[in-house]
Amino acid sequence: MKFGLSADQAWAILCRHSKEEIEPLRLQELLRDKDRVSALVAVYNTSFEPSSRNDEDDDDDDANQPKEEHRMLVVDLSRQRMTIDTISHLLRFAMAKKLKQYILQLAWGRNNRKSSIRTDEIHQQAQHERPRQFSHEDYIGRSEKISSANVSSIYAEAAPSLPSMHLALRVPHGGVMLLEDGTNALAAIHREWDRLERLSDSMRRGQLRGATGSMIRDVILIGRGTSQTALQFVYTALLKDERAVSATRFGLVEPTAVRIRRNLTGAPNPITIQGRTLRFLTTIDPIASAALVADLDPASTLVISLALNGNEETGLATKTIKTWLLQSLGSMRRADQILSKHMLLVTGNDRIVSVINKPERIHIVPEHSRCEAFTTFSPAGLLPLSIVFGWPLVKEFVQGAHNMDKHFIETNPRHNLPVLLALTDIWNEILLGASARVIAPLTEAFASYPKFVAALESQTCCRQVERRSDQPLCSSVIIDAALDGSLDRTLYQSSARMNTEIVMALDSQLLFNTGRILGHNQKEDIQSVHDKFVCSWFAHADELALGSQRPGQSDTGNLAESPGPNTASSTGDVGEGNRPNLLLMTGKLDAFACGQLVVLAEHRALVKAFLLGLDPFVQEPGSSLRMYRTDLVKEELQELYMFDADSNGDGDGEKGDERLNISSMTLLRHYATLTRHRASE
Numbered sequence: 001m002k003f004g005l006s007a008d009q010a011w012a013i014l015c016r017h018s019k020e021e022i023e024p025l026r027l028q029e030l031l032r033d034k035d036r037v038s039a040l041v042a043v044y045n046t047s048f049e050p051s052s053r054n055d056e057d058d059d060d061d062d063a064n065q066p067k068e069e070h071r072m073l074v075v076d077l078s079r080q081r082m083t084i085d086t087i088s089h090l091l092r093f094a095m096a097k098k099l100k101q102y103i104l105q106l107a108w109g110r111n112n113r114k115s116s117i118r119t120d121e122i123h124q125q126a127q128h129e130r131p132r133q134f135s136h137e138d139y140i141g142r143s144e145k146i147s148s149a150n151v152s153s154i155y156a157e158a159a160p161s162l163p164s165m166h167l168a169l170r171v172p173h174g175g176v177m178l179l180e181d182g183t184n185a186l187a188a189i190h191r192e193w194d195r196l197e198r199l200s201d202s203m204r205r206g207q208l209r210g211a212t213g214s215m216i217r218d219v220i221l222i223g224r225g226t227s228q229t230a231l232q233f234v235y236t237a238l239l240k241d242e243r244a245v246s247a248t249r250f251g252l253v254e255p256t257a258v259r260i261r262r263n264l265t266g267a268p269n270p271i272t273i274q275g276r277t278l279r280f281l282t283t284i285d286p287i288a289s290a291a292l293v294a295d296l297d298p299a300s301t302l303v304i305s306l307a308l309n310g311n312e313e314t315g316l317a318t319k320t321i322k323t324w325l326l327q328s329l330g331s332m333r334r335a336d337q338i339l340s341k342h343m344l345l346v347t348g349n350d351r352i353v354s355v356i357n358k359p360e361r362i363h364i365v366p367e368h369s370r371c372e373a374f375t376t377f378s379p380a381g382l383l384p385l386s387i388v389f390g391w392p393l394v395k396e397f398v399q400g401a402h403n404m405d406k407h408f409i410e411t412n413p414r415h416n417l418p419v420l421l422a423l424t425d426i427w428n429e430i431l432l433g434a435s436a437r438v439i440a441p442l443t444e445a446f447a448s449y450p451k452f453v454a455a456l457e458s459q460t461c462c463r464q465v466e467r468r469s470d471q472p473l474c475s476s477v478i479i480d481a482a483l484d485g486s487l488d489r490t491l492y493q494s495s496a497r498m499n500t501e502i503v504m505a506l507d508s509q510l511l512f513n514t515g516r517i518l519g520h521n522q523k524e525d526i527q528s529v530h531d532k533f534v535c536s537w538f539a540h541a542d543e544l545a546l547g548s549q550r551p552g553q554s555d556t557g558n559l560a561e562s563p564g565p566n567t568a569s570s571t572g573d574v575g576e577g578n579r580p581n582l583l584l585m586t587g588k589l590d591a592f593a594c595g596q597l598v599v600l601a602e603h604r605a606l607v608k609a610f611l612l613g614l615d616p617f618v619q620e621p622g623s624s625l626r627m628y629r630t631d632l633v634k635e636e637l638q639e640l641y642m643f644d645a646d647s648n649g650d651g652d653g654e655k656g657d658e659r660l661n662i663s664s665m666t667l668l669r670h671y672a673t674l675t676r677h678r679a680s681e
Contacts, residue, residue, distance in 0.1 A: 010093035017089050018431040022081055026578045027545040031078065039084050040077040044407060044417055045070065048399055048592055051392030071400075071592060073600070075417050076583035077424060079545040080499075081432060090423040091413055094611060099413065102610050105162055106603075107409045108177075163617045166374035169366075170401040170599075185368060192363065192379060196394075200386035203302070204251045211329055211341040214299040215252065217274075220292065221384050222281045222317050223306030224623065229455040230376040231384060233448040234397070234594045235278050238389060240445040241590045242512040247390045248275025276388045284316045293321065298328035301342060302387065306380050308348045308365060308372060309619055346380045371617040373459040373605070376598055377401055393591045400595025408603045418603035421582075425608055428499040428580060438491060438500045440481035442537050445589045446503045447483060453601050454478035460605040460616035491544060492575035500544055500581035504537055505589040547577025632659055633668065640672035 005013075031037060047070045168177045168185050177185045202208035203216045210216060221231065238244035252273050281292055293301075303325065305318040322343065329338050340361060347353060348365035356362055363379035375381065377398060386394045404418075413419045428434040439450035457478060481487045481500070491500055514526050586593045609616040660668075 005092060005096050007093065007096040010089070010096040014089045014093055014427075014431060017086065018427075022083070022086065022432075025081065025083075027079060027081060027580070028547070028577060030081070030083070031545065036084055037078040040080065040082070040087070042075045042077070042415055042417055042420055044073040044415075046403055046407075047071070048396070048403065050592070051395055069592075070587075071596070072585075072587040073417060073593075073596060074583065074585040075420060076585070077420065079541055080424060080428075080580045080582060081578070082424075082427060086427065087414070087420075087423075090427060094413060094419065094423060094607075097611050099419070099607065099611065102607075103409060106167060106606065107405075164371040164374055165366075165368040166371065166377070166602075167405050169369055169374075169377040170398045170405060170595075172399075172402060179368065185366065188366060193382075196363075196379065196382055196386050197391040200383075200391050200394075203387055204390060206251055209341070210299050210301075211333055211338045212299040214297070216302045216387065217252065217276050217300040218296050218302070219276065219278045219384050219387055220281060220296075220301060220303045220321060221278060221306065222303065222321060223308075223314050223380070224282045225306075225308070225375075226373040226452070226455045226459050227375045227378075227380045228280060228282055228306070229448070229452040230598050231278070231381055232280055233446075233452040234381075234385065234591075234598065235388070236448040237445045237589050237594050238393070238591060240443075240509060240513055242509055244389055244393055244591060245275060245512075247393055248277075248388055249273050250390060252276070278384055278388045281317055281321065284313050284320070286320055289317065289320045289324075293324055298325050298342070301325075303343045304346060304384055305343065306346045307352065308346075308370060308375060308380070313623070344383065346378075346383060348375075370619055372619055373456055373616065374602060376602075389591070396591040397595040400592035400597075401599040402595075403592075404596045404599040404603070408599075418600055419607055421584075421600070421604045422607035422611065424582065425499075425604070426611060432497065432499075432580070434497045434499045434580075436477040436479050436496075436498050438479045438481050438487070438498050440500060440502045440540070441483060442502060442504050442540070443508055444483065445505060445508070449503055449597070450478060450480035452598075454480070456601055457605050457608075458622060459618055461609050461612070461614055462622075463615045463618060488540075491579065492548075498579070500579065501584060502537065502541055502581060503584045505586050505593070507588040509588070541581050541583060543575050543577075544579040544581045545577060548574035633664065636660060636665070637668055637672060640669060641676070643672075 047068050049068050165177070165179075165185060168189060171177065171186055171189075173190055175186050179185050199208070206215050208216075221228065252275065279292055279296075281289060303318070303321050305314060307314045307318075322339070325338055325342050326335055329342075340358060344361055344363065345352070345356070346363045346365065348367070348370040350367075353359075353362055353364060363383055365375055365378040365380060369375065369378060382394055382398070385397065408416060408418050411417075425437065429437070439453060441447050441449050479487070479498070481491065490496075491498065508530070510527065510530050511523070586597065606616055608614075
């Protein structure tokens, strides 16, 4: 690899490489090169020790102690329109942009590299240590391991501190990450973990109940943004995991009335007890709120409001659900008693914290980690998950996240999964002109993954630091290919250039997810159907890359016999191929893997934003950009409501707000007229 190139020179080489060397090539040719295929498949193997199977019980039987489990992540780039040289050119560009220093920055967070407190502490505790290479063990703050020689090199390479220190949110106990004032940021984070564990354990054991004495069974999370969509992905995925589903039922018993009725009628014992549920309210639409709570019992429902920066829309949605709780439970109880038992607040707004006199009902997002896209591992994400699934599984979720952090920080960029994926995105979206990235979740467990990635990259990969006409920008448009294959024809035959990302878990826990409903009598038939389903995943990837295959034709294009009369090729209905796609596979989609995947997506977005000069550290969701205009329209609507009813909304004598579009004004008048008529009926 050449050294000393500037970022502009490296980019120019990439542009020339894409036009002169890659554009004439087809994937059918590239896939014949076995060495290339092997080199473009990246595998990350790791192991971890899960929480005890009976962690929430008081049983310390050695038979129930956890055993080390192995996990695997695979990124298959062999069906991308790139060569080994392409990877080398992309890495050269990344190194010219000083990506390694940026990753080091992320690892240290807001630690002030020039702080005398930090320097003195390290020198005092490690002055006799032998110099060694900087590693992630240093990052998590085991300062007694850092040599004095390393300190100088670390400080020399690091750039000024970043506005986010979110990697600290998943660092395990025993570490030290100092803030600029010398405070250990991890101390407060770990105290919050202990608090969340006590709270969730009390609720799940029935020691902390609702206002009527009912156990908490359902959780409503009110909020919007990336952390909300990340939780939707994690929750959907864990509903297909055997351990997680079992954890949702911990402490719950069959309702007395149901048990008595079943005994009187002689009905058989239930197969399972309905576990705890997590529901999401991301809009202020009252219709959505009503639908969300329609089948919930307010006596066993906990409401968590996520107001990172005091977002007004979140407040309005919270007010709607608060009204539902008070009307349903308030006939014999004071409002403050109900709210103290059924509502919690997670916020990063210090003003809100200062005016609420119930600190035990508030969970605060640390000031150093309030960038909206990276709050999943703050109380905003861990609180609802710990109540529904229990703290042991949340620990594994955090373990998986920290494991991916270590991989990101310690691994060479050539084998670094987030770096490779980010570089592939830049290659496709800028140099090859892909209009979008299509994410195909081929199993139910991944159904919410595209929505999460879309929210994350929308928040992190759009805002420019400096506006330059010559600066390349990623489209950051994510399309959900859905589970039913409804977009397959578009993917195979559309003239639009799109890069497809196929996500899957090799172990889908088939018997658990089917046996509960379909029974075990048809196990062989179910396995046979599932085998064909799995084969369709790889067929999907190869169809995109190679095009429609004729009978007797291998994927290398050698035709042994002519197509039959009923084949797609004989009718002209064929896929042309040469459509790049990649496979993102995990061995088993459990809490640990969910943590890995969430952080993988975070680091991928961060690297992409950094290389393209974008600002990923935004505190408010994108919807905040329209808040001022929303207030303008609301003011005009109020004036229309107050206008003389004799005008019938025809606009006579109405000047209207000149700051509003005349089209919006006209339609708003129709809406106001309709609403007045509805109210008078």
